[in-house]
Amino acid sequence: MYSYSEFDAAFVAERNRQFRQQVERRLSGALTEEEFKPLRLMNGLYLQLHAYMLRVAIPYGTLDSRQMRQLAMIAERWDKGYGHFTTRQNIQYNWPKLRDVPDILDALAEVEMHAIQTSGNTIRNVTADHFAGAAADELADPRPVAELIRQWSTDHPEFQFLPRKFKIAVTGSPNDRAVTMAHDIGLQIVSREGEIGYRVIVGGGLGRTPMLGKVLREFVPQADLLPYLEATVSVWNLLGRRDNKYKSRIKITVHEHGIEDIRARVEERFNLIRPSFGGVDQALFEQIRAAFAPPAFRTRSSEGYHAARAADPVFRAWCDTNLAAHRAPGYAIVQISLKAHGATPGDASAAQMRAMADLAERYGHDALRISHEQNVILPHVHEADLPALHEELRRHGLATANIGLISEIIACPGMDYCTLATARSIPIAQQIATRFDELRLEHEIGDLKIKISGCINACGHHHVGHIGILGLDRAGAENYQITLGGDHTQDAALGQRTGPGFSAEEIIPAIERIIHTYLAHRTGPEESFVSAFRRTGMAPFKHALYEVEHAHAAE
Amino acid sequence: MPRDSSREFTPKVVTGxxxxxxDVIYLTAADxxxxxxxRAELLTDEATARLRLMMAEGQPxxxxxxxxxxxxxxxDGPRPVHFREAFRSTGPSNYFHGKQAGGA
Structure with missing residues (x-):
């Protein structure tokens, strides 16, 4: 994994020194809130509903045990003993005090972490496939290029005052686990006649006006990537609407000008700036790539694993849902669910963070990942270690066997924390998970992604959920709209609205009716929810949601 | 004019x-x-409310x-009308944190 150079360390230290002084000036009254706000946002510090919130980047979702322990320490020393992992591979602390934040940033810098560009109109934390470097289906590890983009985009002088925020995601696998179709730029590593390059997707995004990305160029060679990205962001920086923040994202620019026009402008700009990239970036890329060399995988017997699978149904159930195929023989990718039934999606206590750090060190080549699905991944675990690992996870309340099932819900913080929210998300997620656990139905239902956002900004990715839930304020009451048929993968699709929304009391029964409709209409257990929806369309679900209810109400 | 608009004016508190x-704080009648x-000051007159808000804005x-x-x-004093203000006056619903726990 990448380690800070002297330059990186000095840069972060200098930024922290500046921010410490800015906080002092704010506290002394020398800076007004209007002056201070853009400065704190540049360092990831928001003021939320009940407190400040510090958003810390976990670049491309990768961290080691030392970093995870430091996150736990920060949670205990300066927060309320937990952290919240987000859909953009960040961790958020919900309760820091303003005067403590400079110390928190210094503590982060000790382990090569920071909160720079986790807010504001800049290029944000670059996200990547959480199985990077481990997945069996991977063409190339997306993290070296994500790190290259991070270095290029951090404090990039041309891109500090963009029309709006800008989000980049990278996948190195044809099975897209990084939601690249819903980012301002999505990069897909592809191979052309043996040469590795990038398919560049532009103009995806959720929020108020959800759009799937469009192919800007089918193949950009490695050496051209940074100048091509720079050209793209540069074209948008000039064209992007600054008069209306709802029209400022690149998806609207692409929509208004058309992809051909944007492509022509990008190519022109690319040709102009390409010569200024003299190859330093390529030398740097090679260095970065060397830092992401895979660990020394061992050859061991998996007999114990197979015996435990046969003997222990609880262990077997966990393996069936929470493991993914690893590219090294005898290894598995372990997904630790932060979605225990009834718990807050994405939250981990300091004790759990330490436990996961210890387990990564003991069984996982010291590697941890944060997924956009708000879970923690141990990417490299030998099957021989899985029974012991599972036992340890159980002791820490981390062995919930529900990855990919109805209770493994993405939920934004919603109105429990966020000033932008129009309704709560977390309690809805908690109630759905608890309800279907009571019904003992979730394994029967199978593969199903529910995603919940507490406002139209869609941090909870509801548009691409198989079932999406959007919380709104309707006439002073929480109201929840449902979309069906969304998909966050390489087959990306935006969900369709079912119709009028449901109150907080009605939403759980409404979800139940949707599920019972699916179970009644599917051709068999092998037909997943989203496949069944694609086959039947909206009609049976609409009927179950609205007409049946009205029939009951009329009785 | 103040009399007419105060009839339509709904009660307010100054908060931030x-x-x-x-954390969430409210302006009291004792400044x-x-x-x-x-314990917040209930403001039933629009002109007074505007003045009190200006006073708060002078305390950055x-x-x-x-x-x-x-x-x-x-x-027992002012109570929230909208659910957002209700959450602000108590705390999050997923943990017993914030005002409901008696602390910031």
Whole structure:
């Protein structure tokens, strides 16, 4: 994994020194809130509903045990003993005090972490496939290029005052686990006649006006990537609407000008700036790539694993849902669910963070990942270690066997924390998970992604959920709209609205009716929810949601 | 004019977030700040409310983003009308943190 150079360390230290002084000036009254706000946002510090919130980047979702322990320490020393992992591979602390934040940033810098560009109109934390470097289906590890983009985009002088925020995601696998179709730029590593390059997707995004990305160029060679990205962001920086923040994202620019026009402008700009990239970036890329060399995988017997699978149904159930195929023989990718039934999606206590750090060190080549699905991944675990690992996870309340099932819900913080929210998300997620656990139905239902956002900004990715839930304020009451048929993968699709929304009391029964409709209409257990929806369309679900209810109400 | 508009004016309190702790605070009739909505000054006159808000805006060393929030007169003082203000006056629903736990 990448380690800070002297330059990186000095840069972060200098930024922290500046921010410490800015906080002092704010506290002394020398800076007004209007002056201070853009400065704190540049360092990831928001003021939320009940407190400040510090958003810390976990670049491309990768961290080691030392970093995870430091996150736990920060949670205990300066927060309320937990952290919240987000859909953009960040961790958020919900309760820091303003005067403590400079110390928190210094503590982060000790382990090569920071909160720079986790807010504001800049290029944000670059996200990547959480199985990077481990997945069996991977063409190339997306993290070296994500790190290259991070270095290029951090404090990039041309891109500090963009029309709006800008989000980049990278996948190195044809099975897209990084939601690249819903980012301002999505990069897909592809191979052309043996040469590795990038398919560049532009103009995806959720929020108020959800759009799937469009192919800007089918193949950009490695050496051209940074100048091509720079050209793209540069074209948008000039064209992007600054008069209306709802029209400022690149998806609207692409929509208004058309992809051909944007492509022509990008190519022109690319040709102009390409010569200024003299190859330093390529030398740097090679260095970065060397830092992401895979660990020394061992050859061991998996007999114990197979015996435990046969003997222990609880262990077997966990393996069936929470493991993914690893590219090294005898290894598995372990997904630790932060979605225990009834718990807050994405939250981990300091004790759990330490436990996961210890387990990564003991069984996982010291590697941890944060997924956009708000879970923690141990990417490299030998099957021989899985029974012991599972036992340890159980002791820490981390062995919930529900990855990919109805209770493994993405939920934004919603109105429990966020000033932008129009309704709560977390309690809805908690109630759905608890309800279907009571019904003992979730394994029967199978593969199903529910995603919940507490406002139209869609941090909870509801548009691409198989079932999406959007919380709104309707006439002073929480109201929840449902979309069906969304998909966050390489087959990306935006969900369709079912119709009028449901109150907080009605939403759980409404979800139940949707599920019972699916179970009644599917051709068999092998037909997943989203496949069944694609086959039947909206009609049976609409009927179950609205007409049946009205029939009951009329009785 | 003030008489007419005050008839349509719904009761308000001045609220914002504390500069250092970041938690929700309310302006009291005694010109200081409280963390308890019930102890906030109930403003029933529009002109007075505007003046009180201006006074709050003049205290950037204490409060961030002050605004007038709609409330109703309860038995024990002002109480929230909208659910957002209800959450602000208590805390999150997933943990017993914030005001409901008796702390910032």
């Amino acid at each position: 977030n504390a500069l250092i702790e970041g 200081d700040w409280t963390r308890d909505l019930a 060393d204490i409060v961030v983003g002050p605004y007038l929030a709609e409330v109703a007169q309860g038995a």
